[in-house]
Amino acid sequence: MVQEFHTVGVVGLGAMGAGIVEVFARAGFAVTAVEIDEPALKRGRGHLERSLARAVSKGKLTEEEQWAVLDRVRLSTVREELRDADFVVEAVPERIDIKREVFADLDRICAPGTILATNTSSLSITEIAALTSRPGKVVGLHFFNPAPVMKLVEVVGTVVTDPATIDIATEVAKRIGKTPVAVADRAGFVANALLVPYLNHAIEVYERKLASREEIDAALTGDAGLPMGPLTLLDLVGLDVCLAVMDVLWDEFRAPRYAAAPLLRRMVAAGLLGRKSGRGFYTYGADARNPAEALPAGPLAVPVRERAHGFGLADLLLVRHIDDALRMVGDGYASADDVDTAMRLGCGYPKGPIELLEERGADALADALGGMANAHLVPAYDPAPLLAHLLRAGGADLRAPKDRTTGP
Missing domain, CATH: 1.10.1040.50 (N-(1-d-carboxylethyl)-l-norvaline Dehydrogenase; domain 2)
Structure with a gap:
């Protein structure tokens, strides 16, 4: 591992975001997951709990492992709780106005060394990175739906992404059991x-x-x-x-x-x-x-x-x-x-x-x-x-x- 860390943040708990939370928590990371309000947080919790229950019913997790995964997840509506995260994944809807607001907030809240990853499947990561004061620490980490099942993760760097950031994101993908494909920022990846x-x-x-x-x-x-x-x-x-x-x-x-x-x-x-x-x-x-x-x-x-x-x-x-x-x-x-x-x-x-x-x-x-x-x-x-x-x-x-x- 190029950089060792233990705490991950996820912003957005739709079906994809909740799946990403599950993937990191099942890999042993402590995860702080943030949504916009309590109703959205409740829906996100439901996505996570139903997915884990299906894994138990199919024999892919024991009940003890299910509860251990849930214990590693902290849910919140307060983004400031991401201040101690070492690695944050954004999984909000595919609208640049929403992502612009999220990344400006994360740039303010998170430590300068924190890597900020976007799960976008279509928007320019270069444009998203430019919204921050740390473009070298911004990377694409594109999961596929359903995230707990699909093995591919596209690791996407921009012309200003630090090579070390790409290395870390690639190692993170491997650590959570995914197969990374590293590419540059181009429409559709x-x-x-x-x-x-x-x-x-x-x-x-x-x-x-x-x-x-x-x-x-x-x-x-x-x-x-x-x-x-x-x-x-x-x-x-x-x-x-x-x-x-x-x-x-x-x-x-x-x-x-x-x-x-x-x-x-x-x-x-x-x-x-x-x-x-x-x-x-x-x-x-x-x-x-x-x-x-x-x-x-x-x-x-x-x-x-x-x-x-x-x-x-x-x-x-x-x-x-x-x-x-x-x-x-x-x-x-x-x-x-x-x-x-x-x-x-x-x-x-x-x-x-x-x-x-x-x-x-x-x-x-x-x-x-x-x-x-x-x-x-x-x-x-x-x-x-x-x-x-x-x-x-x-x-x-x-x-x-x-x-x-x-x-x-």
Whole structure:
């Protein structure tokens, strides 16, 4: 451990924040958890207690361990009680105005050596760090939901983060039983920057009536072996969350593949957010009419898998997804191993996108991208430069160490 400490603070006790509290407390840390008021604190306590009770019922904790975890947690509505914390994680809603207020307060309250971490999944950590007098001590520590279960943590540094801060945050992630992937501050980091455009592309395929929602989901679970189809996953994550990430990606990159699907924007405007609103691409609860039925189910265009080009639905969605992963590796933003780790541990993929490329081969990927563009199944755009390099090289070891500053 680069720096030894024992006391952790967590600000925000929604489902994610309460999960983060549980993770640290189960790892032996004393945790001070702070919410805005007593009702929010009560809800947060409920999240924590229910999660621990589930762990006991599944045999993952004993009752004695459950009570020991709760004993290590102190709940409060007073942020000043974080003054003695060595490491503080912010887990408030994804609004920069709220985070601005929280970080200004933490900067005032906490000792100069305290590391301040944000669990943001979409906002600029550089901008958050600039709100403090200690930008070198601010880092992203992006957990995945549910935090007690998901093993991935993205450790995100800015151009002014002290290297020692990154080292400490990485060691902390390991100490709480997570697998850290260290990356720089860029929209979407690794997992969301790859996952959300793939989900957005699934909406485009559905909106163009290339296949029904059931066909799309079945293709990705049956043919590709993913744990959940993209439209079902959109409903689970929340369409508003995905739209927010797409807008952040668009603001940073201004590339057509990061433009939110019109249907996504319309559904969010209508309050059709998925499971949390009771309706999304599928209906949940007692509502009889599914909003997706506003798009006629038939007659559909000829299903993609029946076209003479031989492309299946899984191919249509995955080849561009793999190309995006290649672009990320070629940019030097993340290694092939880190990309695969992020997608396996953060998104539940049985195989990472680079592993899928290695199975298929660069030639097959290039042929599929070109053929789909010629068939007007995907927009024509330049594939990842790294793909062209792989074709010229006749294949290459993407996992071999290389200088990330020079590109492929």
